[in-house]
Amino acid sequence: MEEKKAARTLSEHLSLPRPPPHAVAVAINGKKKSKYSVLWALDKFIPEGFSDFKLLYVRPPVTYVPTPMGNAISITELRDDVVSAYKQEVDWNTNEMLCPYKKMFERKKVQVEILVLESHDPAAAIAEEIARTRVTKLVIGMSLLGFFSRKIDMSSMIATAVPRFCTVYVVSKEKLASVRPSDSEASTRFERSSTTSVSTDSHTVPSEHSVSEAQSRFSHLSEMSRSTVVQMDRSSSETEQSGNEGKKSINSSEISSASYHAMSCTSKWRDLEDRREIVSSSSSNNHELANMDWGAVVPENYSFVSHQASNMSDGLLSVHSLTDNQVDMSFEIEKLRAKLKHVQEMYAMAQTETVDASKKLTEQRSEESENLVELKEKEEELMMEEALHRREAEIKAERDAKEKDNLQASLVSPGIQYQHYSWEELAAATSDFSEDLKIGVGAYGTVYKCNLHHTTGAVKVLHAGETQLSKQFDQELEILSKIRHPHLVLLLGACPERGCLVYEYMNNGSLDDRLMLVNDTPPIPWFQRFRIALEVASALVFLHKCKPRPIIHRDLKPGNILLDHNFVSKLGDVGLSTMVNQDDAASKLTVLKKTSLVGTLCYIDPEYQRTGIISPKSDVYSLGVVILQLITAKPAIAITHMVEEAIGDDAEFMELLDVKAGAWPISETRELAALGLCCTEMRRRDRPDLRDQIIPALERLRRVVDKAQNSISRNLSGPPSHFFCPLLKGVMNQPCVAADGYTYDREAIEEWLIEKDVSPVTNLPLPNKNLLANYTLYSAIMEWKSNKQ
Structure with missing residues (x-):
């Protein structure tokens, strides 16, 4: 009954339909070792007639996008264009990686x-693709694991997951490591084994007793073989454990390879046992199996198994010839012996490398400890040097701070220091305050030209209604005696008894006189007006930043801006200025002090007029009016309205400009006018900052001024006299020296020498008519012409 059931199962297994042959599939992981699988597949299957191949590569799907900081962001949190760009980059990298395999x-x-x-x-993806395409040949690379790893390697997972109609070849370094045959190949091998056993004794029918006895004997042999394998594994593991005491590291790659080969040997042994059982099921093979060379099947380590197996098989089986199946089994056992020997050699090598690595690690640790000691010593030295430098820097900072305090104390002393002049000295210097020496009348006094100690100056005498202790006199004396600035009028001295102040003399009078052409004074060129605006602004910044108490002028106007002989502007008449506390100047509202309303109409800050609160922005308003007057030379009343109406139209704006100043550059002049309008905004908070906005704009415009001034000065200046030819009476083109020692233009002197033999200058005969080029004079003439252009 059991024989019939086995025969039915075998017939059903052999009658299964075989899948049609397809292309050969090669699965790679993209690493360098994948090329061995491709090379082996090409060498194996091209000679067998295969010309179609499939290259399988599995990569994880894009679910996250990496960032430059090393993090990853889910694609659900990113825009579609960003995800698409990253996927294109991944595709490009994949194509670059697969290109060598395609070649x-x-x-x-x-x-x-x-x-x-x-x-x-990856295993499921490859198995699904094999099932879909019905590929019957799959080549994969062998993946190695550590000796103590309990995970299943990827090649085993793929071989398990792939459908049974496909044969899986596992390749290691261009050599076949193992094969998982398909069902069709297993059936063919089983059929060949059965056919061989039947053909050996076609006329003998085995009895149930003989078959069962053979099976029991081989079952007992199998159990002994398994026990022997277990004992050998246990003894080898104990030996390895006792020999490895004191070792801390193992070469993982070598042990992984050994583990793989050991598992392969075990699987081969079990395959041989399966083949033995197939052969033992046939009665005609009893004699052949009884006399089989089990010493060739079982390794040398299993010799006592071979001895007992031969004792059990004596008198039971006789062998006349070896079948093909037995030859295959012997070949497989020889391969297992060679692999086992190779594993033992690898293990010995791993032990040697472990000892060497341990020695190297000890040496490296000793070197690192020495380096650490050196680094600590260097760190301590650097810390000491840094502390020393820090101390030196602190001492230097303290010394610099003391010097700065001493300098400020010397420049701004708490007491008022000035040159004292007597009334008699001032009267003698002004010819008893002669009307001929009167140069101006101010709101609080009259100004006379004087000559004190061979120095030309200007004496300001308070009006009769003012006392010598008037507020304006004390204010101006206090301010001008303490501070110095290139664009502030210099105070030479004072006569407190009569309320007189002595200043340096300003040759070109006030800016108001030059703009309004008082006493037929010549007008100021436009480029000098740009410079004057910058100079006045810098003087105001100096006053606003004075320490310890900032100063606000409060009466800025063209009449208080004086010009020296070079038209350098200096700010004067600071009698109405006010000095405020530093705490008020640092307030966020920039509101400094409530004062009584002083100043000149049309120049006073509208917000100051309305509230009586003064601030640095009050001087900014006055500066804006002065800038507009510099451009137009018109009175201050309604000047803001006129410029606002004309600035948008080029024709109207050009008509509004002062034509007596010359040819204004329209772009730069419009920018200066816009700056003046910004300074005259009604609200204080809308006006620009003096130091951070107005000064940079005026400095940039000054570059245009300097360029124009240099160009005009070059055009106005003529060439030197030695550039002229005595014959042409003009600048020479090719200067050359004649025999008389004078320089002439070459063309002119050559025409002269054709007709005459005398000198054009001395009228004396020339010793010769030779001409010598004057290269030095020629270079000077060329440089002058280039500067003139």
């Missing part, structure tokens, strides 16, 4: 289809 197939002149699969489970 390997092209060199063999075979067709290849590259399939890129996306999955987190």
